[in-house]
Amino acid sequence: MKRLKVSNNVIRRLPRYLRKLDELTAQGITRVSSSELGQQLGLTPSQIRQDFSCFGEFGQQGYGYHVPALREQVASILGMDRHYCAILIGVGNIGHALIDNFCFSDWGFQLSAAFDVKPELIGTTFNKVPVMSMEDLPRYLDENQVDIAVLTVPKDAAVPVTQILTSHGVEAIWNFTNVELTEPNSSTIVENIHFSDSLLSLSYYVSERIDERNARAAREARKG
Amino acid sequence: MKRLKVSNNVIRRLPRYLRKLDELTAQGITRVSSSELGQQLGLTPSQIRQDFSCFGEFGQQGYGYHVPALREQVASILGMDRHYCAILIGVGNIGHALIDNFCFSDWGFQLSAAFDVKPELIGTTFNKVPVMSMEDLPRYLDENQVDIAVLTVPKDAAVPVTQILTSHGVEAIWNFTNVELTEPNSSTIVENIHFSDSLLSLSYYVSERIDERNARAAREARKG
DNA sequence: TAGATTGTTAATCGATTAACAATC
């Protein structure tokens, strides 16, 4: 796999391509051009061709892209065929929801264990995932290859738990706590799901629209 | 509030500024310069000053920024003082988790009602939020000002429910379904929480690191 | 062959960074 310096923006678009390609597959469509794909995703054909060309040549002149083949390429670029092993820390509300409802295997991950401090949870199993004691975490990390940790602990536990994870070789964290884990000196890969950041962006866009509407109304009222 | 054409990137940084300013406040720090803020967030001082200058002049030469004042400005820019009204559709696992654990009011929102199709849920209350029947949704939207809808329904319901929402005046959707709601011809503001997109990005970064490590190891092995 | 569409090079656009006068 060709892997030049790929910009962040490109990487963020890859999962969208995957999603659209799966949708086309579900519709029985096996062929797509960069123009069609662009139209459906609100991107220019140029951008789509540029994006794919970071990784190789997946199309065919005069034809376009074969949907199933392109889908497999994108999946492979994203690492979906690598069978990464994940664990989850913090079986609270959101952690529990993820274990029960988020299909890790659809995205190439195996969720092998969960950890919590609550004695009543330890030893139980949700959706075939065993819940272990936080005390067993270091040993588990030493004895098993863990590629990513899903962090769904309460705010206060975020930093100390991250400490344990990184000191036992975990290099990637999927962070659901509303804490800025990304530290300047750390080499850990952190991907954040910041609910509040997302909601506040939405709040901004709503406010912007309301302000524009009010400004327009005021202008028109002045005119008469 | 000055509100020029503000780029998406700036808007996405605003919630991070807010978070950091709250953290500084919690530490009892009342004064911060763009350099300090930049250092802590991994941004250049220039960028921070540019970002704020989209909205006004919040600093003071020779001094920097007063943390509480700046915090209030950022909060106001994001619309946190506008008391938007939210409803939630789909009281499944993730919807339930949001109702119980996500503090909407911390971000200026009031979650006034939830809706579901399951008879056993209708009439119940979680965290003071009443669950109503989906059949009552249109009437509720007609009789109440609803600024945003939180969409936590199963995949198949996403598009039909969105249809109901937009046809009854809801202009903004916080979308937790793994469905691309953003339609080319629609004026609805959609903010997505795509768990899988996020996980796949993380998967990409992990793969990239592994590939680089392997490539380096191979080079060194060849050298001897 | 003619039409279509790719992959890539060049041009444009926008965002980030640097520099600096203004001023607290």
Next chain:
DNA sequence: TAGATTGTTAATCGATTAACAATC
């Protein structure tokens, strides 16, 4: 006053778009 730091203008950098030869 001197030092610090802003807000803003100019320079740089990077990402997106346009153009086009290659070719299926």
